[in-house]
Amino acid sequence: MKSVEFQAIYIMWLRQMKRFVRSKSRLVSSIVQPLFFLFILGSGFRVATFAGVDDYLSFLAPGIIAMAILFSSMFTGISVLWDKQFGFLQEVLVTPVSRFSIIIGRTTLYHCFYLYFAQLFDDTCYK
Amino acid sequence: MRCKRKNRGQEPLDIIKTNNLTKNFDGLTAVDTISFSVKKGEIFGFLGPNGAGKTTTIKMLTTLLHPTKGSAEIAGFDIIGARDKVRRNIGVVFQEPALDIELTGGENLEYHARMYGLSRSKRKTRIDDVLNLVDLEDKKNVLVKNYSGGMKRRLEIARGLMHYPTVLFLDEPTLGLDAQTRRAIWDYIGKMNKEEGTTIFLTTHYMDEADFLCDRIGIIDHGSILVIDSVTNLKNSVGNDVITLSCSDMVKLVKKLEEESWISNIEQHDSFVTLGVEKGEEKIPVIIEIAQSLNIRIKSISVRKPTLDDVFLHFTGRIMRDQEATNTTRSVPPRFHDRRR
Numbered sequence: 204m205k206s207v208e209f210q211a212i213y214i215m216w217l218r219q220m221k222r223f224v225r226s227k228s229r230l231v232s233s234i235v236q237p238l239f240f241l242f243i244l245g246s247g248f249r250v251a252t253f254a255g256v257d258d259y260l261s262f263l264a265p266g267i268i269a270m271a272i273l274f275s276s277m278f279t280g281i282s283v284l285w286d287k288q289f290g291f292l293q294e295v296l297v298t299p300v301s302r303f304s305i306i307i308g309r310t311t312l313y314h315c316f317y318l319y320f321a322q323l324f325d326d327t328c329y330k
Numbered sequence: 331m332r333c334k335r336k337n338r339g340q341e342p343l344d345i346i347k348t349n350n351l352t353k354n355f356d357g358l359t360a361v362d363t364i365s366f367s368v369k370k371g372e373i374f375g376f377l378g379p380n381g382a383g384k385t386t387t388i389k390m391l392t393t394l395l396h397p398t399k400g401s402a403e404i405a406g407f408d409i410i411g412a413r414d415k416v417r418r419n420i421g422v423v424f425q426e427p428a429l430d431i432e433l434t435g436g437e438n439l440e441y442h443a444r445m446y447g448l449s450r451s452k453r454k455t456r457i458d459d460v461l462n463l464v465d466l467e468d469k470k471n472v473l474v475k476n477y478s479g480g481m482k483r484r485l486e487i488a489r490g491l492m493h494y495p496t497v498l499f500l501d502e503p504t505l506g507l508d509a510q511t512r513r514a515i516w517d518y519i520g521k522m523n524k525e526e527g528t529t530i531f532l533t534t535h536y537m538d539e540a541d542f543l544c545d546r547i548g549i550i551d552h553g554s555i556l557v558i559d560s561v562t563n564l565k566n567s568v569g570n571d572v573i574t575l576s577c578s579d580m581v582k583l584v585k586k587l588e589e590e591s592w593i594s595n596i597e598q599h600d601s602f603v604t605l606g607v608e609k610g611e612e613k614i615p616v617i618i619e620i621a622q623s624l625n626i627r628i629k630s631i632s633v634r635k636p637t638l639d640d641v642f643l644h645f646t647g648r649i650m651r652d653q654e655a656t657n658t659t660r661s662v663p664p665r666f667h668d669r670r671r
Contacts, residue, residue, distance in 0.1 A: 211445050214445055221433060289426075294442075297422050298445040
């Protein structure tokens with residue numbers, strides 16, 4: 204792969220990241236929502252006993268991670284559609300960069316974000 | 331103010347060359363076997379009404395659409411076989427704005443340049459250069475969503491130029507802009523053609539725009555090219571002066587006028603007749619006399635220099651559907667023009 208392809212992946216990622224950080228509501232909601240589920244729901248059901256469940260929080264955590272990943276993938280898909288709607292995608296498509304790099308670049312933001320998140324959960328729930 | 335380029339010495343090179351380019355959409359032929367070539371360093375205009383096939387042609391030339399038939403070459407590279415090489419050589423400004431409004435103007439340019447693999451130092455100087463060209467240097471760090479429509483357009487043109495393209499495609503560059511901004515954008519287009527030697531391929535449905543900017547014009551309607559020639563030649567083909575008249579019995583008058591040798595061409599349209607003549611002012615009384623001798627009442631008559639409107643009418647037999655802005659921008663007072671600098 205040529206270096207311009209890496210550049211493109213990085214740029215697509217950087218662009219997503221900048222947009223993500225700049226729109227405060229998205230940033231807050233994507234962090235707060237899983238935490239909300241984890242702690243409110245988790246501590247609420249903690250007293251209840253289920254068959255085969257020792258610690259409710261560690262039972263809940265994988266589900267929340269999966270949910271967060273699901274939502275964020277949907278977000279990624281929708282944001283590509285947004286780009287298409289606003290014509291920005293066209294501009295990316297006329298650059299001499301392979302389609303593959305564009306897709307990779309577009310999706311890595313959430314990969315990074317939720318890898319980090321999963322790690323965080325792991326630390327808090329499965330110590 | 332016209333920006334004609336002269337080819338000094340060497341033979342001009344064909345930068346864009348199409349050969350029977352065709353695009354079908356489910357039975358509709360959007361572009362019908364068009365063949366033309368654009369020389370290095372010239373401003374070539376595609377003039378035609380909405381839906382004539384201008385944007386489809388641009389999309390094919392910029393490798394976004396696959397042609398149904400035919401082929402085209404840009405800077406010597408085939409648009410199907412060597413897409414990446416073509417993409418490297420072109421800059422595109424689309425009809426709809428294609429900027430990321432959540433980023434600043436500078437970031438938009440920076441990211442664009444990186445996708446083309448420009449080095450860091452080159453990027454820096456180039457961003458300042460192109461922003462200077464379109465007078466946006468003080469807006470570099472402003473989010474694009476706070477830009478006005480004209481500023482967005484200028485930024486897009488700047489972005490199209492970032493990576494030193496051989497050809498810049500402009501799809502209706504002044505669509506929806508006010509008169510002053512249009513005028514300013516014309517200046518930028520002329521400036522970059524002159525200073526950077528960029529070959530420019532633009533589409534427009536504004537007659538005055540094509541007239542002001544282009545070296546050569548192709549008139550396109552219903553997917554096929556009707557004529558390609560320089561602006562002067564096109565105008566000359568209509569006649570030195572154009573007389574437009576409407577009267578009670580046009581068929582009869584036209585029949586009579588066709589016998590006159592001083593009329594170089596005569597065309598009858600729905601509600602009026604146009605005549606191409608020399609020294610139009612002196613011919614009006616003659617025409618009125620002829621009409622009176624036939625007992626035809628003339629409702630209106632006027633004489634003017636031919637415009638591209640007449641050329642368009644001459645080749646298509648109808649007036650452009652969109653012509654609201656024709657001949658209005660020339661009269662912008664200079665103070666408006668200066669204020670926006």
